[in-house]
Amino acid sequence: MKPVAFAYERPTVLTDALRLLAEDGDAKVIAGGQSLIPMMNFRLSRPAKLVDINQVKELSYIRKTDAGVALGALVRHQELHEDPLVRELLPVLADAAGEVGHWAIRTRGTLGGSLTHADPASELPAAMVALRAELELQSVDGTRTVPAEEFYLGLLTTDIQPGELLTAVHIPVSSAKSYGFAEFARRPGDFALAGAFVALAENGAAEVTWFGVSGGPERRELDLPADDTARRQRLAEVAQELDPLSEPEYRRQLAVEVAEAAYQNARGRRA
Numbered sequence: 001m002k003p004v005a006f007a008y009e010r011p012t013v014l015t016d017a018l019r020l021l022a023e024d025g026d027a028k029v030i031a032g033g034q035s036l037i038p039m040m041n042f043r044l045s046r047p048a049k050l051v052d053i054n055q056v057k058e059l060s061y062i063r064k065t066d067a068g069v070a071l072g073a074l075v076r077h078q079e080l081h082e083d084p085l086v087r088e089l090l091p092v093l094a095d096a097a098g099e100v101g102h103w104a105i106r107t108r109g110t111l112g113g114s115l116t117h118a119d120p121a122s123e124l125p126a127a128m129v130a131l132r133a134e135l136e137l138q139s140v141d142g143t144r145t146v147p148a149e150e151f152y153l154g155l156l157t158t159d160i161q162p163g164e165l166l167t168a169v170h171i172p173v174s175s176a177k178s179y180g181f182a183e184f185a186r187r188p189g190d191f192a193l194a195g196a197f198v199a200l201a202e203n204g205a206a207e208v209t210w211f212g213v214s215g216g217p218e219r220r221e222l223d224l225p226a227d228d229t230a231r232r233q234r235l236a237e238v239a240q241e242l243d244p245l246s247e248p249e250y251r252r253q254l255a256v257e258v259a260e261a262a263y264q265n266a267r268g269r270r271a
């Protein structure tokens with residue numbers, strides 16, 4: 001199928017993009033188009049107007065800040081995977097970005113698109129929750145900042161409001177934590193059936209953030225015993241609290257496996 005007819009605008013500066021979104025309640029942002037175009041082709045989405053932000057160059061940057069790293073909404077997944085600054089300061093994010101779909105999708109798909117689309121099996125929303133990122137949202141009325149965990153409200157649902165554009169992400173960098181990542185997909189490039197990020201603090205505290213299991217990223221703070229059997233048992237207990245979208249027992253088993261693999265990955269980084 002093909003999409004219904006739509007108007008098309010291609011602003012080159014952020015203020016014009018925000019004005020176009022404010023003027024027309026039926027307008028939708030298009031970035032990489034890797035999720036929106038299939039939805040339009042299936043007529044699951046029927047925007048009256050597309051505001052293409054690909055020429056808004058001020059949204060395309062990766063910068064070191066006092067607290068960590070700032071990423072513009074137009075950063076492509078493959079850039080995130082390859083960028084030297086991200087590799088140095090946030091290696092777990094670079095690794096996770098490399099698992100998003102196939103190369104062709106990663107060279108078009110954007111950070112802002114992935115975070116806003118909020119597919120429950122997406123790596124990057126969970127990465128932002130695990131890394132305690134703050135998302136910057138702008139409209140003609142101003143700018144607000146939302147912690148990633150509060151941005152995700154449920155299946156494909158976020159706190160973004162009409163007329164708002166996700167413009168940037170601010171990620172703190174701390175040497176006091178090490179992070180690991182793992183996911184399981186049937187074939188390379190497929191959406192993950194389950195994935196996890198693990199953060200290990202120097203004082204032994206751990207956090208697991210799952211994706212692909214339930215309707216959105218799920219972070220849990222927990223004690224993770226050093227003993228292998230006890231740790232798997234603890235992860236299995238916590239996995240029971242998750243509410244899988246399908247195949248509950250299978251997804252919970254996968255949740256334990258990916259969390260254990262991410263834990264080992266995090267320990268490896270600390271060494």
Ligand SMILES: Cc1cc2nc3c(=O)[nH]c(=O)nc-3n(C[C@H](O)[C@H](O)[C@H](O)COP(=O)(O)OP(=O)(O)OC[C@H]3O[C@@H](n4cnc5c(N)ncnc54)[C@H](O)[C@@H]3O)c2cc1C
Binds near residue numbers: 029031117
């Ligand atoms: C075959 C295939 C496999 C894939 N595999 C994976 C995978 O394994 N993991 C994964 O995470 N993703 C996967 N994807 C999706 C891919 O990552 C998309 O790039 C991403 O979900 C959307 O980013 P985009 O820039 O293409 O957004 P678009 O498709 O342009 O937009 C998606 C939505 O976000 C909105 N939007 C876009 N940018 C902004 C912004 N800055 N502010 C506000 N709203 C905005 C749009 O209005 C739309 O509602 C896959 C896609 C395909 C086609």
